[in-house]
Amino acid sequence: MIYIYCPKCGKKLQVKEEVKFCMNCKKPYFNHPFSCVEVLVINEWKEVLLLKQNYISKTHWTIVSGYVNNGETLEECVKREVLEETGQIVNSMEYIQSYYFKPKELIMAGFIAYVEKQPFNKTNEVDDIMWCCIKDVNRYIARQNNLSGVHFDASMHYLNQK
Numbered sequence: 001m002i003y004i005y006c007p008k009c010g011k012k013l014q015v016k017e018e019v020k021f022c023m024n025c026k027k028p029y030f031n032h033p034f035s036c037v038e039v040l041v042i043n044e045w046k047e048v049l050l051l052k053q054n055y056i057s058k059t060h061w062t063i064v065s066g067y068v069n070n071g072e073t074l075e076e077c078v079k080r081e082v083l084e085e086t087g088q089i090v091n092s093m094e095y096i097q098s099y100y101f102k103p104k105e106l107i108m109a110g111f112i113a114y115v116e117k118q119p120f121n122k123t124n125e126v127d128d129i130m131w132c133c134i135k136d137v138n139r140y141i142a143r144q145n146n147l148s149g150v151h152f153d154a155s156m157h158y159l160n161q162k
């Protein structure tokens with residue numbers, strides 16, 4: 001995100017050594033991306049958790065994702081987002097790889113989160129939720145303008161090599 005004004009004092013930023021800088025606060029404002037997690041949730045029956053979020057796609061299903069809060073680690077963010085969006089408790093997780101999502105300037109850390117199947121408890125952001133056999137995921141998962149499909153592929157590649 002490129003800043004024009006200082007988010008702290010509101011003064012217009014100057015450019016100092018090619019970096020936006022607030023002369024008042026003596027603070028640089030780099031062109032940072034937003035930090036997110038992208039999480040493939042898998043249960044003990046090897047089923048994948050898919051979400052229907054109409055504000056993202058009216059036709060396809062996505063996986064758990066969310067913005068990292070300032071003050072939490074990526075692992076804490078994974079646990080929080082999975083619990084908030086689905087009601088599932090993460091027992092363990094593995095980092096797979098990261099993705100850059102240009103349309104929204106996101107740097108996304110992709111994880112697999114392992115859970116024991118619990119009753120769903122979804123937020124209002126989620127319109128529907130389901131467990132899906134790995135072999136059927138391709139029928140549902142979003143691949144346009146969304147990284148759910150790409151992270152599913154990378155996760156399957158990782159699990160198949162284990």
Ligand SMILES: [Zn+2]
Nearest residue numbers: 006009022025
């Ligand atoms: Zn300032």
